[in-house]
Amino acid sequence: MSKNAKTLAAIVIVVIVAIVAYFGFTHAGAKETSDKTIKDLKIYFVPSKQPDQIVTMTAPLKGLLTKELKKEGYDVKNVDIKVGTSYEAAGEALTSGTADIGFIPGGTYVMYQDGAKVLLTATRAGLNKNSSDPEKWNDGKPTEQTSKQSSKYRSIFIAGPSKKGQELAKKVNAGEKLTWEDINSAKWGLSSTTSSAGYIYPALWLNKNYKKTISDLKSTVTVDSYGSGMARLASGQIDVMPAYGDARRDFASAWTTDYKQPQSIWQETNVIGVSQEIYNDTISVSKKSKTMTPELEKAVSKAFINLAKTDAGKKVIAIYSHEGYEPAQSSNYDGERDAQKVLKNLQK
Structure with missing residues (x-):
C-alpha cells in the first residue's frame, strides 16, 4: 500500500471512530436524560x-x-x-x-x-430527660428539647389518669419496683408489631425485667396511631401506653383541648418504665x-x-x-x- 493510501485509510478510520463516538455519546446522553425524568x-x-x-x-x-x-x-x-x-x-x-x-x-x-x-x-x-430510671421523668415539669442533636431515643411507658395508671405511678414515684402482678393488672395500649417504641422495645423490657412477653399480658389493645392512643389514655380506656420519649411534648396541647382533660399532661401522666436507647427513624x-x-x-x-x-x-x-x-x-x-x-x- 502506498504512503498516500495509508494516510487516506488512517483518515477514514479516524472519521469513522469520531462518528461512532459522537452518536454513541448523544445516544447515551439521550438515555441519561430519559432516565432522569421521573x-x-x-x-x-x-x-x-x-x-x-x-x-x-x-x-x-x-x-x-x-x-x-x-x-x-x-x-x-x-x-x-x-x-x-x-x-x-x-x-x-x-x-x-x-x-x-x-x-x-x-x-x-x-x-x-x-x-x-x-x-x-x-x-x-436531644431531651433534657434521658434516664433509664422512670422516676426521674416524673417531676411534673415538661420534657424539654436541648440544642444537642441525637440519633437515638427511648421508649417510655406512660401511665394515664385512670385509677390503675395512678396506682402504678404512685409506686414508681415512691421508689418501688413494679411487680409482674402490677404490670399485668393494667390495660395496655400497644402500637403495631413493627413499631420500635410502641411494641418491640417494650417487649424487650418485659423480657428483661420479668421474663415475660407481650402475649403474657392479660389485657392489651392495638392503637392505630399515637394520637388515638393518647386519646384513649386520657379517657381512661387504657392505663398504660408505650411511646417515644418526647410523645408527651407532642400531645401536650391536645391533652387539654382535643381530649378535654382538666390538668396538663405533665400533671396527669407519669412514666412507669423506660427502654434502652433506640436508633432513630429511617428514610x-x-x-x-x-x-x-x-x-x-x-x-x-x-x-x-x-x-x-x-x-x-x-x-x-x-x-x-x-x-x-x-x-x-x-x-x-x-x-x-x-x-x-x-x-x-x-x-x-
Missing part, C-alpha cells in the same frame, strides 16, 4: 401521628423535593404522598415496589429489609421499585439532607420531630435485628 415518585409515611395531620404537614414536600432533585438533574413530574394504614402497610408497600420511598422506624425497616434499603437516619433534638427506599436506581438513591439522600437545612423543609419533617438526616448504614440497626430475634424466640 413520572411519579411515591412516598409512604407511617401513621405515628394522625393521618390527616401528616398529609397536611407534608403537602409542601412535593414542591420542595421536586426542587431539590431538579438541582441533581432529575425532572420529577409528580410526587405522590400516602400514609399507610399501619406500619406494616408502609413496609409492604416498599417490599412490593408500590412505594419508592418510605419514612419508617428502624423496626419496620428491619422487618422488611428484604425489600427495603435504608438511606438515611433522622436526627432529633428507606424500595429494592423492588422500577423507579429507584443507585444514582437516584444518591440524589434522594442529598436532597433530603439539604432540604432539612431549610426553614420550609424543617417545617415538613417536624411532623416526626426530625430535625436533620445523616447517611445510614444497615449495620446501624443491628440492635433492632437483635431485638426482633429475641421476640421471635419468645413467641416460639
